[in-house]
Amino acid sequence: MxxxxxxxxxxxxxxxxxxxxxxxxxxxxxxxxxxxxxxxxxxxxxxxxxxxxxxxxxxxxxxxxxxxxxxxxxxxxxxxxxxxxxxxxxxxxxxxxxxxxxxxxxxxxxxxxxxxxxxxxxxxxxxxxxxxxxxxxxxxxxxxxxxxxxxxxxxxxxxxxxxxxxxxxxxxxxxQPFHHGDITVEEYLVIEGLAEVFAEELFGIEKRGPWVQDYDQEEMAYTIEVMKDGRSAKGFDQVSAYMYGDEVAREQGYHPVGLSRNAGYTIGYHLVKAYLRNTGHTIEQATLTPSEVIVKESKLFE
Incomplete structure (x- = not known):
């Protein structure tokens, strides 16, 4: 319509x-x-x-x-x-x-x-x-x-x-319907990355949300490795620990996994950015692409 x-x-x-x-x-x-x-x-x-x-x-x-x-x-x-x-x-x-x-x-x-x-x-x-x-x-x-x-x-x-x-x-x-209790860390990375990149394309990087952090090269490499090991985790408690980081995990009574605040949002953003660079697709096309395809073609976890 x-x-x-x-x-x-x-x-x-x-x-x-x-x-x-x-x-x-x-x-x-x-x-x-x-x-x-x-x-x-x-x-x-x-x-x-x-x-x-x-x-x-x-x-x-x-x-x-x-x-x-x-x-x-x-x-x-x-x-x-x-x-x-x-x-x-x-x-x-x-x-x-x-x-x-x-x-x-x-x-x-x-x-x-x-x-x-x-x-x-x-x-x-x-x-x-x-x-x-x-x-x-x-x-x-x-x-x-x-x-x-x-x-x-x-x-x-x-x-x-x-x-x-x-x-x-x-x-x-x-x-692709959202299943709150059955979503993996990997799927959540893609979901949030797509949304923030879409918003950025409409309103510019200066209007980007605070949930995307500026990591130096060392912290980025470390965070990607932690996400790589945990991306198949399911359940909102585990997903939250990866997406929001240790500080929020402790506040909510979840098990910390060794990540900075909003780590999942940051990695999701860079994952989608990498996918767009590697494929030449638009953010709208990416929004209608399966998560596993976006992750694979981003090459972020290779």
């Missing part, structure tokens, strides 16, 4: 209402989470817990670093104006439109009629979120994109790039 309808949840009005008159967990649940309920169902997070205090979208949101009314509105009040000032709510349609056109140009019609975009304020007390310069996203379920941000000088100019990154995930998973 030539276009995809972008539905943007009006989170700004919800946050402004919270500041003016307060808000409850249920209001958060139904104003901001209900529109993406299908996404949460895929992640086994019910809209409402079956027992008081049980696992639901509010608890899941907290775990992802999203602000919820369980915390003080003082945490978000300084950030509402800054989020609005980024212009991401008005710029988002252009990002999606350009992404759709780039894939249409290689003959791929993305099998989606609508993308629901939820732009949410992050929890500034979440250490993992703040370690990634206060912004992150999720787009593992085609048709749904979540951006979360604690606006600051670094990320306020990078939200369009972050949206392009997440859009690429939606396209990739429309081609």
């Amino acid at each position: 030539d276009s995809i309808n972008l539905k943007i949840i009006d989170s700004l009005s919800f946050y402004k209402r919270c500041i003016k008159q307060g808000c409850t967990e249920d209001e958060f649940r139904y104003a901001l989470m209900k529109p993406v309920e299908t996404m949460w169902k895929y992640l086994n997070a019910p809209l409402q817990a079956t027992i008081p205090g049980g696992y639901d979208v509010v608890m899941a949101s907290e775990m992802l670093g999203i602000w919820t009314p369980r915390k003080s509105v003082d945490l978000i009040e300084p950030h509402i104006t800054n989020l609005e000032a980024t212009g991401i709510f008005s710029k988002a349609s252009d990002v999606i439109r350009e992404g759709v056109q780039r894939f249409a140009a290689i003959g791929y019609q993305i099998p989606l009629t609508e993308i629901v975009l939820n732009i949410l304020l992050g929890d500034s007390e979440n250490g993992i979120l703040m370690a990634s310069q206060g912004y992150s996203g999720f787009a593992g379920i085609p048709g749904y994109i979540v951006l979360l941000v604690v606006p600051n000088a670094f990320n306020q100019t990078r939200l369009e790039s972050a949206l392009a990154h997440e859009f690429n995930h939606n396209v990739r998973f429309s081609y």
Whole structure:
């Protein structure tokens, strides 16, 4: 199809209402989470817990670093104006439109009629979120994109790039579905590398996310060797240790594997870059290429 309808949840009005008159967990649940309920169902997070205090979208949101009314509105009040000032709510349609056109140009019609975009304020007390310069996203379920941000000088100019990154995930998973608990380190390297290179091609290297680190030659060679040995590991705990590095692994109770922060994102980025150099393919063509082909033709692990 030539276009995809972008539905943007009006989170700004919800946050402004919270500041003016307060808000409850249920209001958060139904104003901001209900529109993406299908996404949460895929992640086994019910809209409402079956027992008081049980696992639901509010608890899941907290775990992802999203602000919820369980915390003080003082945490978000300084950030509402800054989020609005980024212009991401008005710029988002252009990002999606350009992404759709780039894939249409290689003959791929993305099998989606609508993308629901939820732009949410992050929890500034979440250490993992703040370690990634206060912004992150999720787009593992085609048709749904979540951006979360604690606006600051670094990320306020990078939200369009972050949206392009997440859009690429939606396209990739429309081609090759994402199996959260059964994904290998190797597959995750490719997924994140594709998304960041795609965003970079749209918005330039200066808008690249902080999850791609600048390694010297020695650290790059060491990290590639660790990834080479562990790339068949499965399970989100093991994958997280390789993708996010030892610091986050310890914070999350996972077994560290001897890597710097965001090592997997860095190696994934360079892996995809190597694949594009070696093959002459575009990032759009690469997005529709099996992971094992990208890894083999990148020659990164040889």
